[in-house]
Amino acid sequence: MRVDYLIVGQGVAGSLLSYFLLQAGKSVLVVDDGHKHAASITSLGLINPVIGLRLNKAWRAETLLPFARQTYRELEQKFNTKFYRDLNSLRLFIDDKQQKRWQKKKDAPELQPYIGSDIEGEPCKGQIANPHGGVEITGSASIDTAVFVDAFRAYLIGQNALRAGSFSCDDMQIEADCVHWQDVEAGKVIFCDGWQITLNRYFDWLPMSPDKGESIDIEIPGLGLDKILNRGFFMAPTGGDRYRLGATHNHSTFDNVPTDAGKAELLKKIEGIVPKPVRVLAHQAGVRPSSPDRKPILGLHPQHSQLGVFNGLGSKGYSQAPYFARQFADFLLSTGELDAEVRINRFQIDSAQLH
Numbered sequence: 530m531r532v533d534y535l536i537v538g539q540g541v542a543g544s545l546l547s548y549f550l551l552q553a554g555k556s557v558l559v560v561d562d563g564h565k566h567a568a569s570i571t572s573l574g575l576i577n578p579v580i581g582l583r584l585n586k587a588w589r590a591e592t593l594l595p596f597a598r599q600t601y602r603e604l605e606q607k608f609n610t611k612f613y614r615d616l617n618s619l620r621l622f623i624d625d626k627q628q629k630r631w632q633k634k635k636d637a638p639e640l641q642p643y644i645g646s647d648i649e650g651e652p653c654k655g656q657i658a659n660p661h662g663g664v665e666i667t668g669s670a671s672i673d674t675a676v677f678v679d680a681f682r683a684y685l686i687g688q689n690a691l692r693a694g695s696f697s698c699d700d701m702q703i704e705a706d707c708v709h710w711q712d713v714e715a716g717k718v719i720f721c722d723g724w725q726i727t728l729n730r731y732f733d734w735l736p737m738s739p740d741k742g743e744s745i746d747i748e749i750p751g752l753g754l755d756k757i758l759n760r761g762f763f764m765a766p767t768g769g770d771r772y773r774l775g776a777t778h779n780h781s782t783f784d785n786v787p788t789d790a791g792k793a794e795l796l797k798k799i800e801g802i803v804p805k806p807v808r809v810l811a812h813q814a815g816v817r818p819s820s821p822d823r824k825p826i827l828g829l830h831p832q833h834s835q836l837g838v839f840n841g842l843g844s845k846g847y848s849q850a851p852y853f854a855r856q857f858a859d860f861l862l863s864t865g866e867l868d869a870e871v872r873i874n875r876f877q878i879d880s881a882q883l884h
């Protein structure tokens with residue numbers, strides 16, 4: 530079979546890139562190994578305009594978040610499924626220092642679109658401890674990641690555009706203007722393989738900083754939290770008395786194995802903040818495909834223009850992927866340029882080291 534684009538990986542990156550290419554009338558085949566390594570499923574799927582301990586506006590929030598919202602809403606309609614929820618966040622300060630920092634920052638013009646009311650009491654009818662106060666952040670959202678990935682998979686199957694299996698570069702022949710793999714001739718192969726790009730011999734020179742993360746699904750009877758709770762951890766309502774809690778960071782072990790230490794760390798974060806009992810329902814781990822400057826990585830291989838990459842989504846895959854998948858699709862279709870900040874060529878490599 531002949532396709533314009535063979536996409537390796539059906540996480541949020543590969544899903545959205547394939548969508549925009551299919552929308553443009555291109556033929557696409559997505560190869561995925563059954564989400565063996567998908568951070569996109571482990572993810573909390575949160576979209577936040579105000580981030581980090583320093584309460585900064587997320588990079589390009591004013592552009593990326595509205596585009597993400599519009600894209601996810603469009604996909605929900607197309608798939609006749611719900612996975613996107615606008616959900617304000619309760620940003621509770623972790624100490625007096627953070628509270629004072631906020632007093633200095635809260636008049637910053639770039640934060641104004643996202644500032645809701647102050648939180649002085651204890652949320653959820655006094656059940657959530659709040660000794661340092663907080664602020665409600667507007668414009669945040671949550672994605673049901675398993676529903677999103679499953680719905681996309683079904684869509685691709687319906688388009689005859691998904692093949693289950695593992696892609697190995699050893700089985701790929703690069704020709705002058707195409708690539709052969711198994712029975713497929715593809716105009717280009719685009720790697721959306723998440724942190725596994727570090728094992729990909731055509732792109733292993735990219736200075737990735739993978740970051741393993743764990744999350745747990747918990748049940749807290751009667752809490753009634755209907756917003757995202759952010760207090761040095763994230764806890765997002767997933768229905769009824771259930772919440773997804775995350776996340777840990779580990780920069781030295783890269784696998785998708787949930788650990789007792791990860792679970793204990795997460796439960797410790799909420800101890801004394803939310804009421805007991807807390808029942809753990811599920812526990813998962815994945816690896817964030819982070820880049821050193823925390824920006825996505827898009828573009829073609831410096832020597833083989835038949836190979837491309839859409840990666841580096843780090844801890845913000847669900848907010849950044851829609852906009853940059855669209856931008857990459859436009860670039861591949863020669864109808865748009867890549868922003869300098871996300872181009873692969875910001876990383877230099879000695880050509881002697883390239884495959």
Ligand SMILES: Cc1cc2nc3c(=O)[nH]c(=O)nc-3n(C[C@H](O)[C@H](O)[C@H](O)COP(=O)(O)OP(=O)(O)OC[C@H]3O[C@@H](n4cnc5c(N)ncnc54)[C@H](O)[C@@H]3O)c2cc1C
Binds near residue numbers: 775777839842844846
């Ligand atoms: C615990 C945790 C919490 C997170 N929370 C958030 C959050 O709240 N908000 C947010 O925006 N982001 C969050 N993230 C980050 C987000 O999940 C990632 O940025 C995003 O999922 C990366 O998507 P991706 O498509 O690049 O990679 P992945 O989701 O990893 O997808 C890659 C896919 O390619 C497949 N694959 C790889 N190699 C091959 C091969 N050779 N052949 C076939 N298939 C292959 C993999 O199995 C996988 O299915 C979190 C991540 C973790 C781990």
